[in-house]
Amino acid sequence: MLEERRLDVLRAIVEDFVLSNEPVGSKALAERHQLGVSPATVRNDMSALEEEGYITQPHTSAGRIPTDKGYRLFVDRLSGVKPLSRAERRAIQSFLEGAIDLDDVVRRSVRLLAQLTRQVAVVQYPSLSCSSVRHIEIVTITPVRLLFVLITDTGRVEQRVVEVPAPVDDLIVGELRGVLNAALNGRRLVDAPEAVADLSDTARPDLRPHLATLIAVVMEALVDKPEERVALAGTANLTLSALDFADTLRPLLEALEEQVVLLKLIGEVRDLDTVTVRIGQENSMDALRSTSVVATGYGRGASALGGLGVVGPRRMDYPGAMAAVRAVAKYVGDLLGAD
Amino acid sequence: MLEERRLDVLRAIVEDFVLSNEPVGSKALAERHQLGVSPATVRNDMSALEEEGYITQPHTSAGRIPTDKGYRLFVDRLSGVKPLSRAERRAIQSFLEGAIDLDDVVRRSVRLLAQLTRQVAVVQYPSLSCSSVRHIEIVTITPVRLLFVLITDTGRVEQRVVEVPAPVDDLIVGELRGVLNAALNGRRLVDAPEAVADLSDTARPDLRPHLATLIAVVMEALVDKPEERVALAGTANLTLSALDFADTLRPLLEALEEQVVLLKLIGEVRDLDTVTVRIGQENSMDALRSTSVVATGYGRGASALGGLGVVGPRRMDYPGAMAAVRAVAKYVGDLLGAD
DNA sequence: AATTGGCACTCGAGGCAACGGAGTGCCAGG
DNA sequence: CCTGGCACTCCGTTGCCTCGAGTGCCAATT
Numbered sequence: 001m002l003e004e005r006r007l008d009v010l011r012a013i014v015e016d017f018v019l020s021n022e023p024v025g026s027k028a029l030a031e032r033h034q035l036g037v038s039p040a041t042v043r044n045d046m047s048a049l050e051e052e053g054y055i056t057q058p059h060t061s062a063g064r065i066p067t068d069k070g071y072r073l074f075v076d077r078l079s080g081v082k083p084l085s086r087a088e089r090r091a092i093q094s095f096l097e098g099a100i101d102l103d104d105v106v107r108r109s110v111r112l113l114a115q116l117t118r119q120v121a122v123v124q125y126p127s128l129s130c131s132s133v134r135h136i137e138i139v140t141i142t143p144v145r146l147l148f149v150l151i152t153d154t155g156r157v158e159q160r161v162v163e164v165p166a167p168v169d170d171l172i173v174g175e176l177r178g179v180l181n182a183a184l185n186g187r188r189l190v191d192a193p194e195a196v197a198d199l200s201d202t203a204r205p206d207l208r209p210h211l212a213t214l215i216a217v218v219m220e221a222l223v224d225k226p227e228e229r230v231a232l233a234g235t236a237n238l239t240l241s242a243l244d245f246a247d248t249l250r251p252l253l254e255a256l257e258e259q260v261v262l263l264k265l266i267g268e269v270r271d272l273d274t275v276t277v278r279i280g281q282e283n284s285m286d287a288l289r290s291t292s293v294v295a296t297g298y299g300r301g302a303s304a305l306g307g308l309g310v311v312g313p314r315r316m317d318y319p320g321a322m323a324a325v326r327a328v329a330k331y332v333g334d335l336l337g338a339d
Numbered sequence: 340m341l342e343e344r345r346l347d348v349l350r351a352i353v354e355d356f357v358l359s360n361e362p363v364g365s366k367a368l369a370e371r372h373q374l375g376v377s378p379a380t381v382r383n384d385m386s387a388l389e390e391e392g393y394i395t396q397p398h399t400s401a402g403r404i405p406t407d408k409g410y411r412l413f414v415d416r417l418s419g420v421k422p423l424s425r426a427e428r429r430a431i432q433s434f435l436e437g438a439i440d441l442d443d444v445v446r447r448s449v450r451l452l453a454q455l456t457r458q459v460a461v462v463q464y465p466s467l468s469c470s471s472v473r474h475i476e477i478v479t480i481t482p483v484r485l486l487f488v489l490i491t492d493t494g495r496v497e498q499r500v501v502e503v504p505a506p507v508d509d510l511i512v513g514e515l516r517g518v519l520n521a522a523l524n525g526r527r528l529v530d531a532p533e534a535v536a537d538l539s540d541t542a543r544p545d546l547r548p549h550l551a552t553l554i555a556v557v558m559e560a561l562v563d564k565p566e567e568r569v570a571l572a573g574t575a576n577l578t579l580s581a582l583d584f585a586d587t588l589r590p591l592l593e594a595l596e597e598q599v600v601l602l603k604l605i606g607e608v609r610d611l612d613t614v615t616v617r618i619g620q621e622n623s624m625d626a627l628r629s630t631s632v633v634a635t636g637y638g639r640g641a642s643a644l645g646g647l648g649v650v651g652p653r654r655m656d657y658p659g660a661m662a663a664v665r666a667v668a669k670y671v672g673d674l675l676g677a678d
Numbered sequence: 679a680a681t682t683g684g685c686a687c688t689c690g691a692g693g694c695a696a697c698g699g700a701g702t703g704c705c706a707g708g
Numbered sequence: 709c710c711t712g713g714c715a716c717t718c719c720g721t722t723g724c725c726t727c728g729a730g731t732g733c734c735a736a737t738t
Contacts, residue, residue, distance in 0.1 A: 025700065027701075043702070046702090047702090047703080061700070061719075062718080063702095100502075139473060139490055151488070159440070161439045161494070163439075233596060239589040257575065365730070366729080367730095376682090377682055378682095379682055382732075386732080401731090402729080
């Protein structure tokens with residue numbers, strides 16, 4: 001029962017409301033957009049749209065604003081992919097190509113994304129489990145505490161302090177370093193457990209029992225509890241949307257400070273090739289119920305190295321945000337996949 | 340010309356205003372605090388205090404609020420060191436003692452500080468230059484790009500990608516790793532340049548010229564451009580003070596996102612043994628002119644390893660913030676100095 | 679000389695009514 | 709199915725008023 005013009009009206013409402021943050025009325029709509037019909041007709045359409053739950057009135061005799069369902073339809077059916085402007089493309093390129101370091105890449109991209117969209121941006125570091133091992137280094141802190149440094153092919157350097165059950169000496173550490181590097185070099189971390197399964201058998205017989213427990217402990221620390229990391233930028237942009245949030249601002253800021261929350265968020269939406277949009281109540285976490293999230297995965301090949309996206313008010317420029325997210329994800333994926 | 344009672348009045352004004360965020364009048368003052376005088380007398384004192392610039396009126400026929408100068412006097416002369424409650428001490432201890440990692444220590448303390456003070460908290464990672472080298476690891480990324488991983492005695496792991504002028508092979512990398520570790524192990528990073536000054540002389544003659552340039556490049560990357568890091572928490576607390584900031588909120592949030600700004604801030608106030616308070620205009624950076632900063636250094640012995648503190652509205656519980664900052668600094672200093 | 683009570687004055691906050699305007703729903707006519 | 713007209717609703721603004729907290733000043737008291 002959704003005719004063409006009705007969709008046009010919905011799109012016009014969304015676009016106007018995103019710009020003005022004020023309920024939009026039939027007269028203004030008919031004027032500002034070339035709908036080719038009179039305000040009265042628009043009113044009929046609006047009435048129908050409201051009936052079907054796509055728009056709503058804050059109060060009688062006010063204009064209409066889109067509901068979550070309305071935004072959803074807008075995103076699904078109406079917004080063409082808005083290509084980025086030449087200037088934006090150039091900005092992305094020049095912003096990211098100066099990066100050397102992984103840290104640098106992530107920091108630059110998260111700031112870039114925040115700037116392009118004027119929203120809060122989130123970029124996840126490449127997941128450890130999807131990365132391959134380039135080198136493992138072990139440093140003795142005390143005889144029962146070892147510092148493991150894991151360097152991946154994406155340039156990520158991950159450290160982990162591990163408490164070992166029995167004191168170790170340099171000999172054992174050296175042996176451990178040797179066998180771990182030999183076995184894991186170039187392999188993906190998810191494959192690590194099987195790669196080291198019967199590794200201690202190849203070591204010097206007198207060290208085997210010790211090595212076996214050590215390896216178990218290390219694997220647990222590195223594989224079972226992989227530490228995911230994210231970068232955040234643009235929280236200042238929330239002040240632009242202060243009106244949209246009111247009392248939900250504080251819980252939102254608190255949530256954004258929690259790595260755990262952000263990781264959960266990104267984890268849910270890091271499909272490659274698809275820009276996922278979560279609008280208001282569609283979000284699984286309470287603190288984000290009053291926001292919209294536009295996110296995607298980045299990486300080369302089949303599986304995503306990580307995810308990135310933006311968080312903002314439901315009243316968001318979805319086409320713009322989607323385009324920016326997609327573009328940045330592409331650049332980041334190329335940069336990190338290429339190395 | 341500052342008599343005893345006048346100071347009492349100022350203190351009472353500051354305390355009341357911090358609690359209520361409303362201009363405080365003579366009558367309420369005389370009632371709530373045991374000043375032993377009538378409102379009329381208080382009025383006279385207030386008049387004098389205003390004359391001298393310690394308090395001001397938002398408008399005629401309103402109560403008084405402290406000026407920056409008033410807060411300054413309050414901090415300098417009036418506020419005894421408020422000891423932390425038993426519960427707070429316990430909270431600090433249990434919060435920090437679970438930490439294993441340096442990252443863990445920093446993250447926990449910054450959150451703790453934010454929670455205790457209900458302000459934005461900043462904790463600097465231990466400065467590289469003040470730390471000693473425990474281990475240096477080198478990983479070849481490409482023949483002209485090396486990844487240096489520096490591990491310090493504070494547990495900090497610092498990575499740096501270095502572009503070298505001429506391709507290197509494994510032999511040279513091994514040699515470099517050997518001489519660097521031998522020369523720097525246990526030494527402070529500030530002393531590194533002289534420690535390696537004529538280091539290449541001791542290496543195999545055929546490698547010397549190459550090593551010399553490499554060492555120069557590395558020293559530049561690690562010593563001349565040491566990368567300081569900070570952790571931030573509690574930005575959600577700014578929403579509590581939204582009224583105090585109004586339009587300065589956005590620039591403030593932007594500033595807080597800039598590592599550079601935070602480092603400059605902490606760098607200015609990281610004296611050990613002294614809790615520094617910067618009130619409003621006393622701050623050197625524009626974005627902080629409407630805030631107050633309470634900060635100090637942490638560490639063992641003479642020089643500070645790093646700094647930490649809180650940023651909040653001028654209308655701040657200074658005694659409380661100072662006590663919390665001092666206490667957390669002490670714990671963090673002990674933890675990181677002890678290792 | 680310092681303190682106090684009294685008094686007139688000021689100014690913002692809050693309540694209330696009136697008004698204008700934007701927007702709607704409905705209906706009858708093209 | 710679209711359109712113009714019309715009555716109705718309700719919000720936001722404006723102007724007005726009152727109330728109360730707070731001040732400054734002065735004369736009286738200790």
